[in-house]
Amino acid sequence: MSDIVNTDIKLGVNKFFVDEEGAHIKLKDDADRAEVKKLIAACPAGLYKIDDEDNLQFDYAGCLECGTCRILCGDTALESWEYPQGTFGVEYRFG
Numbered sequence: 001m002s003d004i005v006n007t008d009i010k011l012g013v014n015k016f017f018v019d020e021e022g023a024h025i026k027l028k029d030d031a032d033r034a035e036v037k038k039l040i041a042a043c044p045a046g047l048y049k050i051d052d053e054d055n056l057q058f059d060y061a062g063c064l065e066c067g068t069c070r071i072l073c074g075d076t077a078l079e080s081w082e083y084p085q086g087t088f089g090v091e092y093r094f095g
C-alpha cells in the first residue's frame, strides 16, 4: 500500500526566484472564459483564479514552468508564454 502524497507540502519546499520586472506568462485581455476554466482546473500550482467580482486573477510568481497552460490554451487565453530569464524561475527541491 502506497502513502498518500500531500502535493501542497511537496510544492512548498520549492524555491521561486521571481522576475518582478517581467512576467514570463501574459494573459490576453479578452481571454475566453471557457478556456480560462480549463486553466483553473489544470494548473498544478493553482495560479489561475476567478475572484468574487468575476475577474480572472493570475500570478506567475508560483509558476512551476510545466507548460500545461501553454498546451491547453496557448492561442485562446495566453498572450505569451516563455521560460523565465536566466537565474529566475522555480528551483525544485524534493523533500
Ligand code: SF4
Residues within 6 Å of the ligand: 025, 042, 043, 044, 045, 046, 047, 062, 063, 064, 065, 066, 067, 068, 069, 070
Ligand atoms: S506553466 Fe504550469 S504552473 Fe505555470 S502557470 Fe502554466 S500551468 Fe501553471
